[in-house]
Amino acid sequence: MEILLVSDRAEVGDWVEIGDTVLEPGQRAPQVPEDTRRVPLQYRVRGFAAEPGMCGAPMTIRTRAGRELRGTLLAVRPAYEHGFGVPADELLGIGEELRSILDAAVASE
Numbered sequence: 001m002e003i004l005l006v007s008d009r010a011e012v013g014d015w016v017e018i019g020d021t022v023l024e025p026g027q028r029a030p031q032v033p034e035d036t037r038r039v040p041l042q043y044r045v046r047g048f049a050a051e052p053g054m055c056g057a058p059m060t061i062r063t064r065a066g067r068e069l070r071g072t073l074l075a076v077r078p079a080y081e082h083g084f085g086v087p088a089d090e091l092l093g094i095g096e097e098l099r100s101i102l103d104a105a106v107a108s109e
Contacts, residue, residue, distance in 0.1 A: 007076040010049040010059065017078040018059050018071030019044040045069055046078060 010016045023041040030037075047061035050068065059073035 008055045010076045014049045017075040020071040
């Protein structure tokens with residue numbers, strides 16, 4: 001599992017990400033596709049450090065839902081790295097079009 005370093009040390013209350021392996025490749029269900037069966041099933045969870053720790057070491061966290069989980073500390077103050085992909089051409093001009101419509105409505109009052 002990849003460790004992302006913003007800082008390598010977490011203090012109690014820091015926002016962190018932990019992870020661990022749930023199933024090794026040989027433990028995966030037979031109905032799982034072959035390419036999926038060849039890799040371990042892993043999880044990642046974000047929450048608040050319940051104890052101080054170093055990246056790569058075991059860590060207990062408390063999630064926003066109040067659950068306590070234990071895993072390997074992967075990141076301290078992890079960044080959100082998702083996006084919404086390439087903008088749709090149809091949506092790019094909406095702001096200008098709406099301003100034009102509103103300006104016309106105000107002018108006709």
